[in-house]
Amino acid sequence: MKRAQKENxxxxxxxxxxxxxxxxxxxxxxxxxxEGLPIFxxxxxxxxxxxxxxxPTYEPPDFGILPLLLGSLWVAVGALIIAVPLGVAGAxxxxxxxxxxxxEFIKPVIELLAGIPSVVYGFFGMVIVAPLVQEVxxxxxGLNAFTASVLLGIMAIxxxxxxxxxxxxxxxxSFKEASFALGANRWETTVKVTVPAAAGGISTAIILGMxxxxxxxxxVLMVAGGxxxxxxxxxxPVRTMTATIAAEMGETVVGSTHFQALFAIAIILFIMxxxxxxxxxxxxxKFRRRLR
Amino acid sequence: xxxxxxxxxxxFGILRLATLIILLALFAxxxxxxxxxIKVINWQFLxxxxxxxxxxxxILPAILGTxxxxxxxxxxxLPLGVAAAIYLTEYAKQGKLIRIIRIGINNLAGVPSVVxxxxxxxxxxxxxxxxxxxxxxxxxxxxxxxxxxxRASEEALLVVPQSFREASLALGATKWQTIRKVVLxxxxxxxxxxSILGIGRAAGETAPILFTAVTxxxxxxxxxxxxxxxxxxxxxxxxxxxxxxxxxxIPVAYGTxxxxxxxxxxxxxxxxVIRNRFRRxxxx
Numbered sequence: 001m002k003r004a005q006k007e008n009x010x011x012x013x014x015x016x017x018x019x020x021x022x023x024x025x026x027x028x029x030x031x032x033x034x035e036g037l038p039i040f041x042x043x044x045x046x047x048x049x050x051x052x053x054x055x056p057t058y059e060p061p062d063f064g065i066l067p068l069l070l071g072s073l074w075v076a077v078g079a080l081i082i083a084v085p086l087g088v089a090g091a092x093x094x095x096x097x098x099x100x101x102x103x104e105f106i107k108p109v110i111e112l113l114a115g116i117p118s119v120v121y122g123f124f125g126m127v128i129v130a131p132l133v134q135e136v137x138x139x140x141x142g143l144n145a146f147t148a149s150v151l152l153g154i155m156a157i158x159x160x161x162x163x164x165x166x167x168x169x170x171x172x173x174s175f176k177e178a179s180f181a182l183g184a185n186r187w188e189t190t191v192k193v194t195v196p197a198a199a200g201g202i203s204t205a206i207i208l209g210m211x212x213x214x215x216x217x218x219x220v221l222m223v224a225g226g227x228x229x230x231x232x233x234x235x236x237p238v239r240t241m242t243a244t245i246a247a248e249m250g251e252t253v254v255g256s257t258h259f260q261a262l263f264a265i266a267i268i269l270f271i272m273x274x275x276x277x278x279x280x281x282x283x284x285x286k287f288r289r290r291l292r
Numbered sequence: 293x294x295x296x297x298x299x300x301x302x303x304f305g306i307l308r309l310a311t312l313i314i315l316l317a318l319f320a321x322x323x324x325x326x327x328x329x330i331k332v333i334n335w336q337f338l339x340x341x342x343x344x345x346x347x348x349x350x351i352l353p354a355i356l357g358t359x360x361x362x363x364x365x366x367x368x369x370l371p372l373g374v375a376a377a378i379y380l381t382e383y384a385k386q387g388k389l390i391r392i393i394r395i396g397i398n399n400l401a402g403v404p405s406v407v408x409x410x411x412x413x414x415x416x417x418x419x420x421x422x423x424x425x426x427x428x429x430x431x432x433x434x435x436x437x438x439x440x441x442x443r444a445s446e447e448a449l450l451v452v453p454q455s456f457r458e459a460s461l462a463l464g465a466t467k468w469q470t471i472r473k474v475v476l477x478x479x480x481x482x483x484x485x486x487s488i489l490g491i492g493r494a495a496g497e498t499a500p501i502l503f504t505a506v507t508x509x510x511x512x513x514x515x516x517x518x519x520x521x522x523x524x525x526x527x528x529x530x531x532x533x534x535x536x537x538x539x540x541x542i543p544v545a546y547g548t549x550x551x552x553x554x555x556x557x558x559x560x561x562x563x564x565v566i567r568n569r570f571r572r573x574x575x576x
Contacts, residue, residue: 003466010468011383017375018384021442022396024435028403031414089310097304098311106311108564113318115560116553117496118405119525123549124321126532127542154317161314187300208402215404217499218525222532242406242499249410249503254418263414266407277402281395 032270036263039063043257048264054228054239056248056258063261065268067230071145071238072269074231075220076213078149079156083213084206086153087160091202094161095169096190107165114158122222125151130223139235141225146234148224152216156209163208167201167287168194200287204280211276215269217242241265322553329550332543338551348540351548353513357426357521358495358555360514361505364430365437365494370487372434373441377483380442381449382471401439405499408436412504427517429505436500437490444489448482449475481570488563496556498525508534524552 039048043063051064090110094103129150130142137146171194179189195202225237228244245262252259340350376393384390412432422428452475460470507520508530514521531545 007466007468011379014375014379014383017372018377018379018393019396020372020376021400021438022393024438025396025400025403027415028407028411031411032407035410035414086310086314089307090314093304093307093311097307106315108561109315109318111564112557112560113314115492115496115556116318116321117498117525117556119496119498119528120321120325120549120553123528123532123545124324127546128320128324157314157317185296185300187303188296191303211402215402215406217404217406218529222529242404245406245410246499246502249413263410266410269404270407273402273404274399277399278395281398 028270032263032267036260036265036267039257039260039264043261048261049268052230054244056261061257063257063264065241065261065265067228068239068241068244068265069268070230071224071228072214072240072242074145074234074238075148075152075224075240076210078145078234079152079213080206080210082150082153083156083160083209087157087205087209088164088202090157090161091164091168091205092190092195095165096186096194107162110158110161113154114162118155118216118218119222121151121155122219125219125223137235141237143223143225143237144235145224145231145238148220148238148240149234151219151223152213155216155219156213159212160205160209163205164198164202167198167205170201171197200283204283204287207276207280207283211273211280214240214276215242215273217246221246241269245269325546325549325553328543328546329548332547333550337547342544348544351522351524351527351544351551354522354524354527354548355551356513357506357523358525358552360426360517360521361430361433361501361523362491362494364426364517365433366487366491368431368434369438369441369490373438373486373490374445374483376438376442377445377449378471381446382467382475397439397442400435405436405497406502408432408500409502409504411435412500417504423518424503424505424507424520425518426505426514426521429501429521429523430517432500432504433494433497436497437494440490440493441486444486445479445483448479448486451482452478481566485563485567485570488559488566492556492559492563495559496525496552498523498529501526524548524555528552 043051048063048065049069050066051062052066053062053064054067055062090106094106098106125147126143130147132142133139133144133147133150134142175193175197176189179193184192220240221243224240224243226239226243226247227237228239229236231238245265248258249262252262337350338355339352341352343349376397380390380393384393409432412428412435416422416428416431417424422431456474456478457470460474461467465473501523505521506523506526508522508526528545528548531541531548535541
């Protein structure tokens with residue numbers, strides 16, 4: 001009987017450990033809300049979300065995050081415009097075209113691309129890409145939304161490629177064989193059969209890429225230019241939500257309205273990335289069910 | 293018929309081109325960092341303290357700081373992650389609880405890194421009173437890499453054939469004895485991969501340690517886990533955004549970036565090699 005008790009105890013212990021991820025996730029939610037919600041005593045939710053001015057250190061301060069929200073979306077959408085075609089094309093190439101030798105080379109290389117720290121992308125952006133962008137487009141500053149989008153795009157490619165590739169290679173062979181049997185060649189099969197069948201997985205990849213781009217901090221902090229104004233063009237300096245938190249948290253007094261406002265930005269950021277993750281999760285399940 | 297062939301040719305050509313652009317982007321980054329970084333790297337750069345306001349001397353404190361942070365993170369996350377993976381693969385039955393745990397892990401992996409930084413600031417720095425320190429930063433990084441470690445460990449455990457477990461149970465071993473003496477020894481190299489990937493991730497992250505662990509100017513090496521530290525990724529950021537001598541700071545930043553990239557990609561490559569070997573050799 002003792003042995004069974006011991007076994008039971010061990011099982012419970014492990015169960016406790018596996019719950020820790022949820023504990024941490026809930027902990028993050030609690031902390032964000034506890035520190036961030038008090039801002040809504042001084043600023044209404046409407047003014048916070050749709051206020052056009054972010055002047056946290058003025059007297060009285062303005063905590064409108066619309067410029068930051070749009071900055072984040074602007075840069076992330078720009079990144080996807082670059083990353084989606086390249087990333088998905090790369091995934092199709094890897095799973096449908098490349099020979100196995102080339103495949104074995106490319107896949108780890110793309111994993112390495114994901115491994116480069118974001119601060120290195122930011123650094124590369126500042127010293128190489130920004131001067132290049134400034135030169136080519138004859139701009140006053142090279143640090144702007146466009147430069148940030150290019151770098152975030154490169155960073156989002158590994159996420160999009162590896163997940164799309166998984167989806168494409170999980171399309172059953174019988175689908176392709178049926179298409180070949182009807183006389184289609186490899187290109188026609190790829191475009192009309194394989195890729196549409198993997199569309200669910202590919203959209204998951206795109207959504208996760210979007211989440212990644214919105215949450216990315218160091219790169220945009222370094223290359224997006226940092227101007228908290230509503231963006232009108234891609235060649236304008238912008239400031240994202242993440243960059244605002246990272247840049248300003250060091251200067252705030254704990255518990256001040258500015259401090260609360262930064263936590264409130266984090267709430268919005270958290271809700272956005274959570275939504276993207278949940279949509280991606282649901283899509284994956286639906287996709288799996290359909291292929292079965 | 294010719295036009296169909298041509299279409300296929302052009303289509304595959306475009307795919308090939310896209311892949312080439314991706315590879316080119318990677319090589320461009322590595323090339324510029326390597327060519328400019330190698331110029332400033334020498335033995336002194338790696339082993340000496342900085343001087344003249346970070347524009348000269350070495351980056352020893354940043355290297356050591358990153359090392360301490362990573363060790364702290366892995367000591368925290370590895371036991372927790374492996375334990376969670378053991379529960380998920382060995383004990384749990386499919387059901388609501390598992391579904392919720394999985395959602396938790398997936399979403400934790402998707403939380404932006406700067407949000408982890410805020411969490412660390414509020415909980416470890418302020419609430420527990422650890423201050424800006426190796427401990428606060430290490431724990432924050434530990435939570436960040438937890439999902440990576442859980443997933444890799446799970447994958448490693450799932451690869452161990454069911455027959456191994458059945459054989460052990462048939463000999464009268466308990467579940468825990470089976471896990472400890474049969475399953476874990478066979479899964480160890482896969483778990484190693486997970487922890488190595490976690491180390492690579494932790495070493496390169498900046499945002500989570502921004503308000504929990506790092507400082508730009510410090511003339512001393514850390515003395516305890518309650519000391520604030522320099523760290524390689526933060527050092528690059530600080531060199532590019534603070535200080536008043538860009539012409540001397542940028543070369544130092546290049547050198548630091550090369551050290552960081554070499555470290556992180558080196559660590560990742562080791563993990564990939566171990567994993568590939570493990571996948572190939574272990575054919576039960």
